[in-house]
Amino acid sequence: MASERREHLVRLAAELFAQKGFQATTVRNIADEAGILSGSLYHHFDSKESIVDEILSGFFDEIMASYRAAIDRGQGPRETIAALVRAAFDTLEPHRAAITVMQNDWSYLRGMERFAYLTKAEDEIEEMWAGTIRQGQRQGLFRADIDATLTYRMVRDTIWMAVRWYRPGSGLDPKTLAEHYLKVMFDGINIH
Template sequence: MTTTSTNSGKPGGTADTAPRRRGRGGAALASERREHLVRLAADLFAEKGFQATTVRDIAKEAGILSGSLYHHFDSKESIVDEILSGFFEEVMASYRRVVDEGEDPRTTIAGLVRVAFGTLEPHRAAITVMQNDWSYLKGMERFAYLTRSEDEVEAMWVETIRRGQEDGLFRSDIEPKLTYRMIRDTVWVAVRWFRPGGRLDAQGLADHYIKVMFDGINTH
């Protein structure tokens, strides 16, 4: 719900100019530092927006010089690339598993909703970046996978909704693509107010949403 100039074009690939280090200890330390920088940058992107966040901002948050950041990433685009490709890899794999289980359309839609809500906490930054900076990022060649991935996700949902209509489980007077987009946006906008540790966790929130979506709020 990646194509870069230096990767294979599959989700998850990123450009990294970090120098090779000898020994497992050095490699592990470099990996930990890289992951730490990604987490810091993700929080900044979510808070300030990708375009408004500078390499200097990320370096300052990490307590290092801007030049030191380039030992791990060649640009802030490489960092957000890693954040977004990781998100799409995970969510699409989960969506495919739900669809491949071959359950009835209602069960499948419920499963897809649970997957979507389950992304709110671990991928808060990625979802926020997509909401705020989607138009900007998709205009860059290295982020062409965003549109392809979104198209694949949309196709999963739309096909399931149409199958439900054919089976008489869903209303025939709803437009499948519009229905999917309304569900998607309703779920993902929750990232702006959902807080872990609240009255409902992500799955409790998903259960409540499914109840309202399928049963409505009327008493009859």
């Protein structure tokens, strides 16, 4: 029961952080949403930072595992990029709040020593993507006149921004979004 209660509190807090921002959300807001006294929240967490840490570390653990699996399959660069895109879109539903927190509060959180792992993970992720793009350039599969790091950042940001408008149950699912995205990314919108 305690672990279920803790998970419930994390989900509530994640939604509040996504709606109001991490800095603007108070412990009292979280407790009020949960229907408990503020002091009761400290039975489960020592601070608001501990809650957001649990939200973000869970997200990063999952996305890193998915990205590493895509890289480790040893497919060609195009297939690997497609697998990375699919993995990113797969996080939209289960980690919508974490992605929103990352977008809204990244600058604030990464300034705290406790969240140093965010920068480390972001650097590793960037190297996975940009390294795959560079590999595709060396093999003549991707345009040589694009910057791999800038391209990765543009792709990442367009995927993560989908969290702002994508709604589960709206007739679109993450797999459909990923396939459409890949079609536009690889083939463009021009008729060849």
